[in-house]
Amino acid sequence: MRMGALHPKRVWHGLLLSLLAMAFFPTPSRAAPSPAYQSRATELLRLLSAPGGEEGFFSSLFLDAVPVDRWRAIAADLRAQHGAPVALGAVSQTSDTAGQVEIRYERATVGFSLVVAPQAPNRVVGLHIVGAKTAQDSFDKVMADMAALPGRSAFAIAKLTDAGPQWLRAHHADAPMATGSSFKLYILAELARAAGAQERRWGDVVPLGPKSFSGRLMHWPDRAPMTLHSLATAMIAESDNSASDTLLAALGRDRIDAMLAATGHADADRALPLLGTAEAFALKMPANTDLRQRYAAATLSDRRALLRDAVARLTADRVDVGSVAEVPTAIDSIEWFASPRDMIALLDWLRRHGGDALPILAVNPGIPPADARRWRYLGYKGGSEPGVIAMNLLAQAQNGTWYAVSGSWNNPAARVEESRLVALMTRAMNLVVTDGR
Template identity: 80%
Template sequence: MKDGRTSALKSVRLAMLPRLIAGLWMLIAMFVSPAQAAPSPAYQARAEQLLAILGATGGEEAYFSTLFLEAVPVDRWRAIAADLRAQHGKPLALGAVRTDSATAGQVEIRYERATVGFTLVVAPQAPNLVVGLHIVGARTANDSLDKVMAEIAALPGTTAFAIAQLTDMGPQSLRTHRADAQMATGSSFKLYILAELARAAAGERRWSDVIPLGPKSFSGRLLNWPDRAPMTLHSLATAMIAESDNSASDTLLRALGRDRVDAMLATTGHADAAKVLPILSTAEAFALKMPANADLRRRYEAGSLADRRGLLHDAAPRLTADKVDVGSVAEIPTAIDSIEWFASSRDMIGLLDWLRLHGGDALSVLAVNPGIAPADAKRWRYLGYKGGSEPGVMAMNVLAQARNGRWYAASASWNNPAARLDEPKLVALMTRALNLLAE
């Protein structure tokens, strides 16, 4: 089980530009000063020249440093600039220029259909060639939450989405689309494990408690760690949430107790817990999805809660990670309507609100991986994230505090039993929604 952000991030560091080559980090050295400085004449000049470099071919050798062009050859740069024009129209004007130092800052370029943000870094020595350029996001012209909602609703398959302001009287919905539909959410279920850990850490446990790693599960850094390696609950939680490590989540599920994690669904207001209980470990879920275990899957799907619990106990030797043929479940959507972790967008917002109020150290764990590009995440005072994905399933769940102190939660799910998903597309849509909300 992997996190949608983890699988999509490599191809969406360019935020609104999913077709571009991922991770356009170009040797950026950021020297942040306590307050924004006025752009130096050299920096301002390079910012103004960026408009021409983006608008037409030619002049790249006189604009970019040799170091930059070794990392991003001219032909590749021209393809990137052309893709930007195809996405957003012609570049029309220089927008805001904000500097963190004499050599580094942020530049906005206004295109016909969007404003695209860049991190721009210039060499300190004349002629101040550009040594770093990083696309950090795009704001669609005349964008709105309603437009984002319409695009989410139009995605192939089925989708659900909700944004709410979190208040003393509970979540207050701002936008919803099928917010009560029970959707497959992938690794989003790990938020319930995090919530149970936060509850336990307020009394009978401590975040610093050490337990042995195991049982292990496929996919994740900890799979290759020594068996029964000693780990703190905090370290396991961080790996589970920030990296969506399956061994960490299965270890915590066993250590905390499945029955207690199951109870967290009722505590946080899940509307249809019977559909999802008992909470499956990642190894159990993918073992049940395997064609070789079709007999177990049919029994599990048809069984009562007691039957399901009994099957997991009796068939445990067949449901371990070492028995999973990953190739048989990794390429096409498999049993996403029955062997899954189900929740509605409204359920997930309730869970995020519970974590806001009772999570304690869980909030810092949630904030390690913000789920969207760092430049967009910085629009918020706090941003916590957990998503999930597998073939045919993607979900994104965000807890955010605005600069004015108001709290929000957003949850999106996308299911398609017939095809894999274009995951960067949902990341881009969620980024747009959060940027609009931050404004």
């Protein structure tokens, strides 16, 4: 679920600090590193280990694009994924100003492309992550790390075949989990179904609205004309809440709800009706405690009736994001629930019937671009809010084999460290692409 800064995109999408390639691409060294270049490489190890001294290391050009607080968040994210930096590895200089540096972390070796200014004091003007090699990783290690997450976690990997999913790995794969904005995949599936049945066209124009409380489109003019394709792209690639609530109204909640059964959700009654984003977070508001309690205890038909009767209290202008932005709020009762098996069944349905939905699903790959490039196709949708993160990936290997990977982590007692699940899912995807059966 996108809530202001809680969009699932990672800090590693920085302008100058970006992930470029999965494996290191060694270039023949022109010569041994110069003393100035070697010194900056050594300092990089220190800066990755702990904050402090960034202004003396980076040029003003770099810090204009990647401010100190952003750099520190990137360094902290790398430590969360790979452990503490422990040593400087190979340093190779390929020109007077550029080269590659390896930093050995506790659990991986990370490669950087490092560019320094030619004049003293040779501050760093460019820094790119070019890949990460996890030391002696395995599915067993990923599964153990997944199980060790505080709170509840669930995970599954499947090869997708004409006979159905073949389950390769599973951890609580049937457990219903809060999945945040992952529910938007059901809206995408209904749009794909309607387009395939020629009931709708991707180019059909509808007015924007009802708007929700976060996302780019909340600032657009009311009732701005938008195509279904544009709304779907914003909903999936940006997790735009106004786009999803507009599509929910335009396509019809009953039709979207029906996609749960059509795609193989094992416990649709618990998950229905699919709430709009404004409805869900309005129900979480302290002023709507009475509605939330009634909704959580109601039957499916009574939940539908409550949404109709209380429509005036469940709008975006009733949502105070600050009241739910820091702590988990009703994630066990007011949410979008699905198990990893449910989500993989949905991804498999999209693989077989998605049509023009598949390129939309691939706009945001969900994992670092370096790792995403290992796949012929990679589609993604996740969701996050305090106490919730979910990631769902549909992938085709270079040999044509299809896979789906789904993971969710819930903790009603505390915020979750989103970077930890991103790292686990990235490791899983890399193991699938190298060791998948």
